[in-house]
Amino acid sequence: MYVRERTQSRTPPRDPSAVLGCLLGGAVGDALGAPVEFLRWANIRREFGESGIRDFVPAYGQLGAITDDTQMMLFTAEGLLRAHVRGVARGLCHPPGVIHHALMRWLLTQGERTPLEVGRDGWLFEERRLWSRRAPGNTCLSALRASRSFGELADNDSKGCGGVMRVAPCAFFPDAFDNAAESARTTHGHPSGYLAAGLFADILARIWSEGITLAAATRASLAAHGDKPGIEETRSIIERVLALHAAGEQPSPGSIERLGGGWVAEEALAIGLWCALAAHTLEEGVIAAVNHSGDSDSTGLIAGHFLGLIHGPDAIPRRWLEHLELRDVIEQVARDIIQVPEQYQVEDCEVAEAIWQRYPGW
Numbered sequence: 536m537y538v539r540e541r542t543q544s545r546t547p548p549r550d551p552s553a554v555l556g557c558l559l560g561g562a563v564g565d566a567l568g569a570p571v572e573f574l575r576w577a578n579i580r581r582e583f584g585e586s587g588i589r590d591f592v593p594a595y596g597q598l599g600a601i602t603d604d605t606q607m608m609l610f611t612a613e614g615l616l617r618a619h620v621r622g623v624a625r626g627l628c629h630p631p632g633v634i635h636h637a638l639m640r641w642l643l644t645q646g647e648r649t650p651l652e653v654g655r656d657g658w659l660f661e662e663r664r665l666w667s668r669r670a671p672g673n674t675c676l677s678a679l680r681a682s683r684s685f686g687e688l689a690d691n692d693s694k695g696c697g698g699v700m701r702v703a704p705c706a707f708f709p710d711a712f713d714n715a716a717e718s719a720r721t722t723h724g725h726p727s728g729y730l731a732a733g734l735f736a737d738i739l740a741r742i743w744s745e746g747i748t749l750a751a752a753t754r755a756s757l758a759a760h761g762d763k764p765g766i767e768e769t770r771s772i773i774e775r776v777l778a779l780h781a782a783g784e785q786p787s788p789g790s791i792e793r794l795g796g797g798w799v800a801e802e803a804l805a806i807g808l809w810c811a812l813a814a815h816t817l818e819e820g821v822i823a824a825v826n827h828s829g830d831s832d833s834t835g836l837i838a839g840h841f842l843g844l845i846h847g848p849d850a851i852p853r854r855w856l857e858h859l860e861l862r863d864v865i866e867q868v869a870r871d872i873i874q875v876p877e878q879y880q881v882e883d884c885e886v887a888e889a890i891w892q893r894y895p896g897w
Contacts, residue, residue, distance in 0.1 A: 560843015726765025807837025
C-alpha cells in the first residue's frame with residue numbers, strides 16, 4: 536500500500552523559526568504528558584475519556600507545567616552555546632564536557648550538591664523558575680552526583696530515556712550525532728542509552744539542514760550510523776517503526792505498548808518517531824504520543840520536537856502555548872541558538888561581551 540509521507544518539510548532548510556518550533560513543540564509535548572506520566576492507559580481513559588488526555592491539566596501545581604525533560608533540554612542548549620563561545624574565544628573546546636558542566640548547574644537547581652566545582656553564572660542558572668524538582672530520573676541524578684571530571688562517561692549500564700530526551704538542541708550545532716551520544720553517555724552507560732540519543736539528534740539535524748522528510752531523514756541516519764557497535768537494539772526498533780509506517784499502521788495506546796513503555800531510550804525514540812510519522816498535525820502527533828501506559832512526557836516531548844521542527848511554531852495550538860510554563864525562556868534559548876553563532880566574534884567587543892555575560896565560555 537502506498538503511504539503518503541505526512542510529515543513533509545514545510546520549512547526551508549535552516550529556517551530559524553524551525554528551531555523555535557522544535558523547542559516549543561518538545562515542551563508542549565512534555566507538558567501534555569506530565570500529568571499522566573505514571574498512569575496506565577486504563578487509568579488515563581477512565582479519567583479523561585476514550586480519547587485520553589487532549590489538553591493541559593494541572594501538574595506540579597500549575598497548568599502547562601514542564602518536567603525535568605525540558606529543564607535538562609534547556610541546560611543542554613546552554614552548554615552547547617557556552618561551548619561555541621569557548622571555542623571561538625579559546626580556540627579549543629569539548630562540547631560534551633561543557634554540556635556536562637551545564638547539567639551540573641541543573642543538578643544544583645534540583646537541590647542537590649555537585650561533586651565538582653561548578654560555575655554558578657549565566658542567565659539560565661539565575662532563572663529561579665527552573666529551580667523546581669519535577670520527578671528527575673534517578674540515573675541522571677546518581678550519575679551526575681558520581682562525576683569526577685567534566686565529560687567523564689557514566690559508570691553504569693543504564694539505557695533509560697534520560698539521555699535521549701534532552702539532546703534535541705544538538706541538532707542545531709556541528710557534529711550532532713557525536714555530541715548528543717557522548718553527552719548522553721555522561722549519564723547513561725548502555726549503548727542503547729546513548730546511541731539512541733545520537734540518532735535522535737542526527738535525524739533532527741538532517742531535517743533542519745537538508746529540508747527532507749522525517750522518514751527520509753530517519754533512513755539516512757540509519758544508513759550513516761546503523762552499523763555502529765551497540766546500536767543494534769535501536770536500529771531494530773527504528774526499522775520496525777519505519778515498516779509500521781510504510782504499512783499504514785497507526786499508533787494507538789495498544790499498538791504503542793507493543794513497542795514498549797518508552798522508559799528506555801530506544802523505546803522512547805521509537806514511540807515518539809512513530810507518532811510523528813503518522814501525524815497530519817503537531818497536535819495529532821503529540822496527543823497520540825502521550826496516551827499510553829508508559830513515559831508519556833518523554834515520548835510526547837520527542838514527538839513534539841520532531842513535529843515542531845517540521846511544521847514550525849505556528850502549528851502549535853494557541854491554547855497550549857498560552858499556558859506553557861517557561862515559554863519566554865524557551866523562546867529566548869531558541870533565539871540564542873540562531874543568533875549567538877552568527878553574532879559572537881571576539882573582535883566585536885561590545886557584542887562579544889554581552890554574549891559572554893549570558894554564556895560564559897570559561
